[in-house]
Amino acid sequence: MPPKKKEKKQVTGSISKSIIQGVADKSIFTLEAVIANLASHDDRTREKARHTLVAMGKDAVQSLIKALKDKRYLMRWEAAKALGEIADSGAAPALVEALEDEEFDVRWLSAVALIRINIRGLRPLFRALMDRGDSTLLREGAHHVFHDLAKGELRKYLAPILTVLEQSDPSIEIPWAARRALEKLKAANIK
Numbered sequence: 001m002p003p004k005k006k007e008k009k010q011v012t013g014s015i016s017k018s019i020i021q022g023v024a025d026k027s028i029f030t031l032e033a034v035i036a037n038l039a040s041h042d043d044r045t046r047e048k049a050r051h052t053l054v055a056m057g058k059d060a061v062q063s064l065i066k067a068l069k070d071k072r073y074l075m076r077w078e079a080a081k082a083l084g085e086i087a088d089s090g091a092a093p094a095l096v097e098a099l100e101d102e103e104f105d106v107r108w109l110s111a112v113a114l115i116r117i118n119i120r121g122l123r124p125l126f127r128a129l130m131d132r133g134d135s136t137l138l139r140e141g142a143h144h145v146f147h148d149l150a151k152g153e154l155r156k157y158l159a160p161i162l163t164v165l166e167q168s169d170p171s172i173e174i175p176w177a178a179r180r181a182l183e184k185l186k187a188a189n190i191k
Contacts, residue, residue, distance in 0.1 A: 099141030
């Protein structure tokens with residue numbers, strides 16, 4: 001028996017027709033349908049959905065944050081990738097949480113997204129380290145973020161915490177190092 005044809009979804013106010021026509025099929029989508037396509041097993045469908053959401057920018061961030069917590073690997077992978085391309089600081093707390101995802105690729109893409117968000121993603125990361133400094137996955141993700149960001153003007157703020165992360169047992173010292181780094185950023189009035 002052939003699969004039933006899916007009914008076309010109607011456009012909600014969230015996605016402009018020009019974005020859809022320029023990026024995705026000429027079909028009519030809802031935001032929920034585009035998000036659902038992030039878990040498709042068809043590479044082209046997932047890529048079109050991600051490009052559509054990236055083109056929406058900040059309007060797609062909350063839906064992508066929710067997708068980042070989905071149980072399906074492909075959904076989380078695409079959500080992390082899209083959030084990195086959008087680079088909105090509002091996604092930073094969710095991306096920090098995703099540094100502890102069970103899948104390495106999702107953790108890596110979340111770190112890359114935080115690097116693209118730059119300094120605006122550091123405060124949630126420092127807070128997470130203060131609360132959960134004993135998490136090996138979180139420390140590994142934080143190291144990736146700090147290592148890349150320390151190549152620039154943030155080096156003087158991030159070098160001390162990188163030193164602690166590179167110690168043999170950073171779990172004891174990392175909450176304090178994160179607190180000191182956050183206090184230095186606040187004192188420098190860097191936002």
